[in-house]
Amino acid sequence: MVLRVATWNVNSVTARVDRLVGWLGTAKPDVLCLQELKTTDELFPSDRLADLGYEAASWGSGRWNGVAILSRVGIADVRRGWDGLPAFDGALEARALTATCGPVRVTSVYVPNGREVGHAHYEYKLAWLDSLAQAVAEPARAEQPYAVLGDFNIAPTDADVWDVSLFADSTHVTLPERARLTALESQGLAEVHPRALKYDKAFTYWDYRQLGFQKNKGMRIDLVFGNPAFAAAVSDAWVDREERKGAGASDHAPVVVDLTM
């Protein structure tokens, strides 16, 4: 069987619900991790997703953040965050949700942005990623296929931004951030590298401003890290840049991974 797993930062599930429904109908993922819901669990559009055969678990908190997992192969053992999840300004944020969907276990993550190097939010981002590395230690070693996927707000290499010279001293490309991705690999996770469906870079984000998408001034910051059982099952992966086109698009495109198992 082929199991299709995907991740997508929708930049408001409320504003994006029609596009989300349309994309589910054409891409037909079995499991979809969402980020930046920007709504509450009460207002999460569970009914419209149920009409399409998807069960959903969400952790929303209103205006900012929010993560969800959609599945049409069952959803169980849902967990919000993990022990030791850091808070920001004294509040735990809705940035990580884990669930078992059929044969796989997945964690949907929305890693803090960091705002500026040296900002308290940047230190929070690094601490948050340190706690993630601890949280994945056990599932990384498990027999069950496991992946952590979502918006990491980090470009793994200089080639993962359209022009690295514009990123001097800015977040998303710094050595401490990239070291946190290496730390995930040290725990036994391997990055799944998606194909680009156009051009040579598999960018996943393009700014709304300055015709970023049209000029392909993008970044690859939506990432997938799988344990050995997950990585061994990957038969294909790509960025669905078609979904970034047209009016009412999110500024991120979905990343799709096919598993043959």
Place this chain on the structure above:
DNA sequence: ATGGCCTGATCTTCAGGA
């Protein structure tokens, strides 16, 4: 000319995004 957008809430102005 050194910008240009989008979202939801504090709601005609702002914070945050990356």
